Amino acid sequence: MTAQTRLIDAIRDALGACSLTTDADRIAPSLTDWRGRFQGSASAMLLPASTAEVATMVRLAAEHRVPLVPQGGNTSMVGGATPPSDGSALLLSTRRLDRIRRVDAGAGLGVAEAGVILQRLHEAAAEAGCRFPLTLGSRGTATIGGLISTNAGGTQVLRWGTMRRLVAGVEAVLPDGSIHDGLTPLPKDNRGYDIDQLLVGAEGTLGIVTAAALRLAPAVLGRAVAWVGIADPTAGLALLRRMQRAGDAIESFEIIPGDTLERVLQYLPGARSPLDSVHPWHLLIEAVAATPDAEAPDALLARLLGDALDAGLAADAVIATSEAQAEAFWRLRDSLSAAERAAGPAVQHDISVPVDRMPRFMIEAAAAAEARFPGTHATAFGHLGDGNVHFHVRAPAGADPARWMVEEAPGITAFVHDLVVAAGGSISAEHGIGQMKRDELARLGPPARLAALRGIKQGLDPMNLFNPGKLVTLAPVDGAK
Template identity: 60%
Template sequence: MTLLAPDDALLARLAERLGPRGFTTDPADMEPWLTDWRGRVHGKAAALLSPASTAQVVDIVRMAADARVAIVPQGGNSSMVAGATPSASGTALLLSLRRMRAIRSISEQDGVAVAEAGVVLSDLHDAAAAIGRRFPLSLGAKGTATIGGLVSTNAGGVQVLRFGTMRSLLLGIEAVLPDGALFDGISALRKDNRGYDLRQLFAGAEGTLGIVTAASLRLYPAAAQRAVAWIGLATPHDALALLRRLERATGDAIESFEIVPDDGLALVLRHIPGVRAPLGQPHAWHVLVEATAPEGGLDPRDALERVLGDAIESGLIEDATIAAGEGQAEALWKLRESMSEAERIDGIAAKHDVSVPVSLMPDFLRSARDEVEEAFPGARVLAFGHLGDGNVHFNVRPPLAAENAAWLAEHGAAVSMLVHDLATASGGSISAEHGIGQTKLAEFARTADPARLAALRAIKAALDPLGIMNPGKLVPLAPDAQGQ
């Protein structure tokens, strides 16, 4: 189905419906939102629409569907795969959900928050804390990432080990379908057996099936006790053995377990102001672990001290420090959460967000690095991530003597193909938590099971027959449709 550019009449109707705060075609106003977070993909848009309510979103979609005009939904514009960046054609309407920032309700009794799509993650954290609850999903972009975007990408973050991805935290959803109909599934029922679970269909759909306008989200009791430790050790295998030892000793108290190589820590120390090395001596690998407990539960600090002390005595780990308070805990977390920013400052790289079975991750960190560096002499692999859930951020930097952009232009595609093939051969995925967007579209088509692709295409065609919802993202075109 051929999509059209919006004509002046459509733009005039949209401007009238949204008002001056909700409609602009000013290039200066639109410019910050037309480039992806990494600064590598640039697009254009016919207009930037900023609705303030679900009713306005419904009207926008109905008008766009009638005119066969594409819509690109956008939240905090923190996508790592250009999933919220329009194409260079300039014919799409860029629809920002950032004005829809209401937390409609939040209940300690129900353990549920109903948040609109534009609510920033850190604001939801604050609202939950104010009633003695918490929303246990956190990531480095928590100050800009929005609830709609987190749902649409099925975000992961650093607490998946204990609480799962966004799908596990999603109880209900409100979304505008591609024909402008409103799907009202916001009720946070714990049991609802009426056929297909549409809320989960929208989780991870990247805006290709409709526009998420609000979500009901599961809250948990606030952690009364928290302990954060930084550990130095020799190998990723030792790190996995430590994780299993901690789990045996503390039950489900461990909710974050992050692994960082020494060159990754060095990058943060070089580029991020106000940080310092947690341990006195260098170590080949580092682990950041967080343990929490409810009031009256196991003291996580005592548990960490006991297990880590035994691990040092047995030679499993080399050194460790436990944060003395919240300030030190946040300082340790800043080292991990600044990794992506430090990499971006250091220079562009071929970045990969892959997953493998947890048991294979220690071997993958070593073997995949060796294969990539052997295939591309001088390339520098920086691999880190969430050891507890098998998520590897596998980034390949050009050789020191190379001109970064030129090297990546020549070798970047081949590097990514090799990394994705290695992950797939390990029974893994080419996208652990960042989604497919547009930057992984070709690789998804190349590596995915044909049955998976056929099902995705069928769902997309059924719900969005005009193809107006975030075209060119997530769902690869069938081979016989490539020229359309």
């Protein structure tokens, strides 16, 4: 009898038959990552319904020396929630940890379990008269635990920051099966290392997040969304700086190349460009008002964009006249990745550089990639306001997708990442490292940082039982199968 079989039997005996499944058909959708690039194998998927059940499972897994791969909505862009292909680990799904324990608008805090879908939290906060100010395209499937474990960003980072700033406390099960309870946030707490923040962005390698206390913001009393045509990213950054000087009402500031917009218009049935004229670059800007005495967002945008047009920073602009039109603008933005995928094979990079260097990087890095790899087309879009763009290099026309991804993509990725590091940036801005970028992090990461990451992992998870093969590499577990 294998260690996995003994573990499965032990969990069934301790927690009952509903605590796991070995049904291959139920497990199959969880074995492939969102992009379809990684295929794993697992003989069982654990299905805990409480933090106590997670702790029991982890203690038993440690006893039998069987690795576990935590998984939430399975929306990882870097293979961070896909089990190893050799079947050496079991999946642990947080989908049954789906309670919103508390929403306190007065305190500005909500407590949600790891399996809560982001959109559900948005709805619960709205019902209580407040909001959770983080959103992204996968809000209908991404879970709170996954968002914390990857330190997710999204389209409101400009105003509210990443998950790291929005997490007030974490409840998690550590590799020895003990429970870390950090759900009571303290304004002052000097008891050493911040364990809560250590778990944010750890990709499930240090602990399995089971719940979190999250910072809520006042409900939006009004919003306005504008679409702006500009000449280049430099003009976009200049407009951003001008708008930021007017206060903190600007929550989103997205940049989109003209040819990428054209692909979206071809991809989305019935979609149309917000502007009648053609522009090389576009901006999507959202402003909000959260207090009755704040300037109306549409008036604010009209004033700021009028000044931008007069100053030559914008060529054309339109402000959505209805909520439906505002949502239509955002639908174009949220469909960028899908439209890019539909256009053919491409190497996709989630990168960041200092904000002031981003306009130059977007232009020069794209030109450098196209020159180095003839026939390719490079483009970048995303969150100009926080220095994070998605840098795509598309295959030449007629290239065999499978062969090109195997033979050319690794060299392209290394080339782009070298440019990012030379610009003082990061090879992972908001998607994490997972298994897709693990080797690149080892190649390019600062030695002191890599040593610290490995030391922390070794100290908290010496048997390498939590999400092995992700983020950093340690020695394999003996006898896991």
